[in-house]
Amino acid sequence: MDKNNSPNDKKTATTEAQKINETQKFSASGKFSDSVVAIEELKKKVEEIENKYKRVLADYQNLEKRAAEERKELMLKSNKDLLLRLLPVLDTLILATIHSKDQSLTVSLQQFLEVLKQEGVEKIKTIGANFDPHLMECITTKEGEEGKVIEEIRAGYMLYDKVLRVAQVKVGRQFKS
Numbered sequence: 001m002d003k004n005n006s007p008n009d010k011k012t013a014t015t016e017a018q019k020i021n022e023t024q025k026f027s028a029s030g031k032f033s034d035s036v037v038a039i040e041e042l043k044k045k046v047e048e049i050e051n052k053y054k055r056v057l058a059d060y061q062n063l064e065k066r067a068a069e070e071r072k073e074l075m076l077k078s079n080k081d082l083l084l085r086l087l088p089v090l091d092t093l094i095l096a097t098i099h100s101k102d103q104s105l106t107v108s109l110q111q112f113l114e115v116l117k118q119e120g121v122e123k124i125k126t127i128g129a130n131f132d133p134h135l136m137e138c139i140t141t142k143e144g145e146e147g148k149v150i151e152e153i154r155a156g157y158m159l160y161d162k163v164l165r166v167a168q169v170k171v172g173r174q175f176k177s
Contacts, residue, residue, distance in 0.1 A: 124156035126167045136167045144172025
C-alpha cells in the first residue's frame, strides 16, 4: 500500500467516482435534465403563487381600509343630518338667552354648546374677519371696512374640517358719496 493513500481515502475516492458516474448516467438518460427543468418550473409556480398571495393580501387590506372609511363617512353623514336639525333649536336658545335674564337658560345653552363641541362642532368666527364665501353668506352690505364682517345674522358652524352650516353676515363696504 502507498503511504500517502490510506484505505479510507481509496474508498472515498471510489465513492465519489461512483457518484459522478451515476450522475453522468442519469444525465445521459435525460432524467437529470428533466428533473432540473421540473424543479425550475416548480420554482416559477411557487413564485407566481407567492405573488398572487401578496396581491390578494394587499387587496384585502385595501378593502378593509375602504370599508372603515365608508363606515366613518356614513356615521359623519348621520351626525351631520341630526346636527343640522338641532341648529335651529340652538339659534332659538341663543335668542332666548339674549332676551332673558334667566340663569338656568344660560347654563342649558352652555351645556348644549359643550356637547356640540365634543361632537366636533365649532362656531365659525365671523365678526371682524375677512369675508370668506366658503364659510359665510353675505345677506347685505353695510357701511364699514371693505370686505370685513360687520355683523352676524345667523351663526355658522363647522363639523370637524367641513362646513356644517354657513354663517349669514353683513359685510362692510365703502359707499361712494
